Structure formats: C-alpha cells, structure tokens
Amino acid sequence: MADTRLSVRQQPGPAARQADVAPTSIVTGVRRRPGVWYRFRRHRVALVGAIILLLLAAGSLGASVVAQNDPYRVDISAYRQGPQAKYPLGTDSSGRDVLSRLLHAGRVSLSVGLVAVTIYTIIGVILGSFSGFYGGLTDSVIMRLADVVLSFPALILIITVVSVLGPSIYNIMLVIGLLGWPPIARIVRALFLSLREREFVLASRTVGVPNSRIIFRHILPNAIAPVIVASTFGIANAILLEAGLSFLGLGVQPPTPSWGNMLTDAQSLTVLESMPWLWIPPGTMIALAVLSINFIGDGLRDALDPHLVR
Numbered sequence: 001m002a003d004t005r006l007s008v009r010q011q012p013g014p015a016a017r018q019a020d021v022a023p024t025s026i027v028t029g030v031r032r033r034p035g036v037w038y039r040f041r042r043h044r045v046a047l048v049g050a051i052i053l054l055l056l057a058a059g060s061l062g063a064s065v066v067a068q069n070d071p072y073r074v075d076i077s078a079y080r081q082g083p084q085a086k087y088p089l090g091t092d093s094s095g096r097d098v099l100s101r102l103l104h105a106g107r108v109s110l111s112v113g114l115v116a117v118t119i120y121t122i123i124g125v126i127l128g129s130f131s132g133f134y135g136g137l138t139d140s141v142i143m144r145l146a147d148v149v150l151s152f153p154a155l156i157l158i159i160t161v162v163s164v165l166g167p168s169i170y171n172i173m174l175v176i177g178l179l180g181w182p183p184i185a186r187i188v189r190a191l192f193l194s195l196r197e198r199e200f201v202l203a204s205r206t207v208g209v210p211n212s213r214i215i216f217r218h219i220l221p222n223a224i225a226p227v228i229v230a231s232t233f234g235i236a237n238a239i240l241l242e243a244g245l246s247f248l249g250l251g252v253q254p255p256t257p258s259w260g261n262m263l264t265d266a267q268s269l270t271v272l273e274s275m276p277w278l279w280i281p282p283g284t285m286i287a288l289a290v291l292s293i294n295f296i297g298d299g300l301r302d303a304l305d306p307h308l309v310r
Helices: 004-012 014-029 034-042 044-060 098-134 136-151 154-165 169-179 182-195 199-206 210-249 257-266 268-273 280-303
Strands: none
Touching: 004 044, 034 044, 034 280, 044 098, 044 280, 098 136, 098 169, 098 182, 098 257, 098 280, 136 182, 154 169, 154 210, 169 210, 182 268, 199 210, 210 257, 210 280, 257 268, 257 280
C-alpha cells in the first residue's frame, strides 16, 4: 500500500503537466513580424504601380533598342503623319518619330524628378536634423528660412528663377532641388524633437559620443521612413512641375524631348481634334508615371508604418 501511495505521489499533477506544455505552446505561438517587403507586396495597388514604373524606366533606358528611328531626325516628307508601320505612333510637326521621342523623353522627365528630389531631400534632411537636434537659435533660423521659402507661390518663384537663369534641364533640376526642401526639413525636425529625448540618445551623450555621430548614426535611421515616403511623392510632383514648365517653354528646350515639351503641339485645336497621336502618348506617360509613383508612395507609407496592422 505504501508503494502504491508513493507511486501516486510521484506522478506529476495537472499543474505540472500544464507548466511543461506551456513553454512549448508559447514558443510555437510566436510569429515573426512581417517585413517591409512582405507588407509592400500585400499592397496590390502599390505593386502594380512599381511594375508600371519599372516598365517605363526599362522602356526609357532601352529606347534605342525599342525604337529604331533617331528621335532628332527631321523628315519633312513625314510631316504629322498618323501611325503606320515605319512610325508606330506617327510623326510630329517636324517629321520626327513620336515613339522614339516619347521613350527618350522618359529619360529626361524621370531624371529630372529623381535628381531634383535627391537634391532637396539631402538639403532638407541636413537642415531638419540640425534644427531638431540643436534647437534654440539654430532651430529658429532654419525654420524662419523655411517659412520664407514657403511664403512664395512655388510655381511663380520657380518660373521667375528659371527666367533669370535660362531654361534648361539642369536649371530645372537645380531650381526644384533648391526650393523644395522645407517640407522635408519640417518632417525631419519634428521626428528629431521626439527622438532626441529617447534613452538611447541620452546614453550616447553620457558616454561622450560626438553629436554628428548621434545625429547620423543613431537618430536619423529611426526617422528615415517618413522621409522616404515624402521623397517618393516628391518625385511625382517634380515630374508634373517639369512637364508644366516645359509646356510653357521654360523647361527642357527642343530638340531635346521631354513629355512636357511634346505636349506643346496640343495648344492647337486642330491637333486636339484630328491628331491625337501628338498629345495622347506623352499625356498618358505623364499620367502613368505620376499615378504609379503615388501608388508606390501609398504602399511604402503602409509598409513602413510600425503601428499599422493589415
């Protein structure tokens, strides 16, 4: 009887068995947090936008392969001819191949957006970082400078500067880059004001880490996600701005093709009514580029948001 009681006592009870099983269930129940790429792929509209943008970029980079005709070759005998075997999208007012110019124009328009946004993103990140980290007089000077830039209508200011400097693709990149930094600077400043009081920053200051290292190695990587999203939307705005300036004759100058100056022929009512091949292709390319970039920006905003649960 004593042996029987002893054997019963040695058997683990329900609580012990539950304790043994609990760690296993907890470990198996832990799920890794989906990464940025996974969340971006779940955003189908953004994925479609990325595919469209990649196709536009590939067509622009491979323009010499896709379109065999020289975009600068003038053929008077082919004046404003409609689509045909030799010219799939017809010819313009100078007898040049619209398809070839359309693809080569993609290089110019996309480059303007990318370079201009890169310039003002770098300026905005640097000024916003210093403003938010140091505060005081530095913050006041930088923010008042941003207010001055924002107080003028952007388009009017850009048109004025371009008129003084002269219309060219490089001046367009430079002007947009030098005047578009205030929104980025404000975003970075707001993030730095929040992050500079965190424990890891205080610990870095305690051990004597230089301010430059704290700014660019510790705080900035934690504030880069909103900057990426804002820069993505900025590329679309820069493409539209370049197209508008080129349409007005203040942007990229012919014979260099851009989607904006290709729309210049659309000022004529005759072209709008009877020659759609002169304005529908460049207008479609602008719309596709801007929409796809905006879709990508929406996807990145959702994918980089740590508080969003899809």
